[in-house]
Amino acid sequence: MIQKIMPSVVEALRDIADGSTILISGFGGAGLPIFLLDALHDQGAKGLTLVSNNAGNSGIGISKLIGAGRVKKMVCSFPRQPESGAFDDLYRVGKIELELVPQGTLAERIRAGGAGIGGFYTPTGFGTELAKGKDVREIDGVNHIFEKAIKADYALIKADKGDRWGNLTYHGTGRNFGPIMATAALCTIAQVNQVVELGTLDPENIVTPGIFVERIVKVGTSS
């Protein structure tokens, strides 16, 4: 029997080791798995590389982990946010590494990682400082740069409903990075608002098929 439902966030995150690379869904607060991030803070893993669109704000979520000195490197497109203080402070004194990635390139690198593709050529970023050191290739008269796929040890994502096979649906634009991050990690852990009986989710509307998800944990509605 397949049973991906975990009894608690603590159980769901127990084996995350120091030095792990972790994908974290969310665009600002929408789709951010805040309960998993709080549990990761309490769990204690350090030396982490986090891949997420933003670098957290207001001392919660990713910002809380950064403030606690647990993050070695951020891979993101837009670290600057209102009250992104924890990241800003450490970045200015060189205590946290930043790999800045154009948003679409970030999404596509993760998608490629999940699809077993080593990388891809894209025109985005050509001729800019973000192209430094990257292989350049002219394709059909347009300059492209090579971008490597991103794969991770874990993905922490937020979904709306989930079942014991790991099938997921999302809510609103909270979907954002969840479906692609789920594909690109060795172990994907989803916090869901609701756990439903197998067969309840309409197969036509399942966004993330359960094969991409290892663990599901029900949490309260986030505020």
Add this chain to the structure above:
Amino acid sequence: MIDLSKIKKRSTADIAKRIVQDIPDGACVNLGIGQPMTISNYLPEDREILLHSENGLLGMGPLATGDEIDEELVNAGKQPVTMLPGASICHHADSFVMIRGGHLDICVLGAFQVSVRGDIANWRTGDPMAIPAVGGAMDLALGAKKLFVMMEHLTKSGQSKLVQECSYPLTALAAVDCIYTDLATIEVTPSGLRAVDWVDELSFEDLLEISGVPLMNARQ
């Protein structure tokens, strides 16, 4: 030098309305964070224009108020929004497939500088203390079929934002199609910049002097 304090410039609303003139019925449009987003206030009801938000929403409606507010339904500026009937939600990779795959008709971005060849610099000034953040700017600048820039003509210190070469870090090379400022509308053509229209009190020669780069005159 022209005394610009005596010239009636186009307001942000005026520039937005000018841009709307160039957005046809049926267009899929992405409006950048900041000034470009205000364009959504001036879209005419007799044209169906689909707004795309890069966090994964096509068919975005106005900002949400009161009971409509859902923190999990936001625009690229992370403000709660509504959806029009017919709207669709997708994940981030698909949203950028719309952008990078050339499916969007128009994107409107702000800019620090635009060069005579249509290079755009809009994501950082190079201030070493500033936290670099690029977001979707590089994808949008190259991906949309047409890139419009909405910006002030001059910096606060009076320097033209139209330049021979961008001195700020580039967002994309040769990407801009048309520039809408508080003084003029300027197309980027293969043979250089071409002034389409400008505020009444300025002569073409005035505009040329203020802009500090070669301009062709579309009125001649």
